[in-house]
Amino acid sequence: MRASIRSALIFAAAAVVALQVAQPASAHLVDREVFENIAPSLYNYQRRQEGATAVPTTTTRTAAPTQTAGAGCKADGDCAEGYMCDTSAGKCVPNKGEGQPGFYCTGDNQCASNYYCYRGSCETVKQAGQNCYKDNGCLSGSCVNKRCAEPKTVPAGAACSQSTDCRPGYFCGNRTCKPQQGGGAACYKNQGCINNICVDGKCSSQGLNKDGSACFNNSECNSNFCWKKACRPKRANGRTCNSAATCESGNCRYNRRTKISKCRA
Numbered sequence: 347m348r349a350s351i352r353s354a355l356i357f358a359a360a361a362v363v364a365l366q367v368a369q370p371a372s373a374h375l376v377d378r379e380v381f382e383n384i385a386p387s388l389y390n391y392q393r394r395q396e397g398a399t400a401v402p403t404t405t406t407r408t409a410a411p412t413q414t415a416g417a418g419c420k421a422d423g424d425c426a427e428g429y430m431c432d433t434s435a436g437k438c439v440p441n442k443g444e445g446q447p448g449f450y451c452t453g454d455n456q457c458a459s460n461y462y463c464y465r466g467s468c469e470t471v472k473q474a475g476q477n478c479y480k481d482n483g484c485l486s487g488s489c490v491n492k493r494c495a496e497p498k499t500v501p502a503g504a505a506c507s508q509s510t511d512c513r514p515g516y517f518c519g520n521r522t523c524k525p526q527q528g529g530g531a532a533c534y535k536n537q538g539c540i541n542n543i544c545v546d547g548k549c550s551s552q553g554l555n556k557d558g559s560a561c562f563n564n565s566e567c568n569s570n571f572c573w574k575k576a577c578r579p580k581r582a583n584g585r586t587c588n589s590a591a592t593c594e595s596g597n598c599r600y601n602r603r604t605k606i607s608k609c610r611a
Contacts, residue, residue: 416450
């Protein structure tokens with residue numbers, strides 16, 4: 347058996363020598379390739395005899411991932427450069443802050459500056475007065491009654507989504523702008539107090555002036571009512587008023603028949 351293999355190798359070597367006559371002196375590697383092509387089994391046998399690993403006849407190359415926004419994935423490595431895998435959704439999404447208009451998304455932070463994620467797509471943040479469905483969809487950060495509102499412009503009694511929507515002296519309570527309260531008044535959050543201090547369900551008097559003290563605006567007074575540069579108690583229902591801040595109820599209503607404004611419940 348070994349004699350037959352040795353004979354075959356001698357024959358193959360003779361063939362290589364014959365081919366090498368026609369090859370340039372620098373074609374040594376080409377000769378080995380020719381030898382492999384003429385007798386691959388003998389070539390591999392020879393390499394094993396020399397202690398080397400047989401050279402594979404084919405080479406497999408792994409292509410770079412091409413999955414972009416919205417394509418299915420199981421890990422970040424499944425997505426193309428510039429994208430990551432949202433494993434909870436099982437889809438490729440833009441890297442944080444890189445999503446352009448129309449790109450598939452699952453969160454606002456995936457979209458570029460001045461864009462937000464709306465129904466799975468990066469969309470332009472809206473100006474005041476434009477339609478919206480959440481605060482993040484507005485440049486002002488305030489979406490009220492499905493429209494973008496400017497901060498601190500929503501009047502008393504009007505709908506709101508956060509206290510910064512309301513005019514100065516008011517806060518957002520139960521999605522309605524209500525007057526902030528002075529010391530001792532009931533509260534459930536700091537924004538409900540004119541000094542932004544709510545302790546044990548009551549507005550603190552810390553930093554507030556008593557009735558009769560000098561003032562320039564309502565927020566300086568314990569009563570949250572400054573009239574003619576002096577802190578004064580708010581007025582009960584039925585008494586005349588010139589603004590909602592004048593009344594204990596926070597409601598000053600004008601009567602067209604009498605042409606007089608009075609505090610109402």
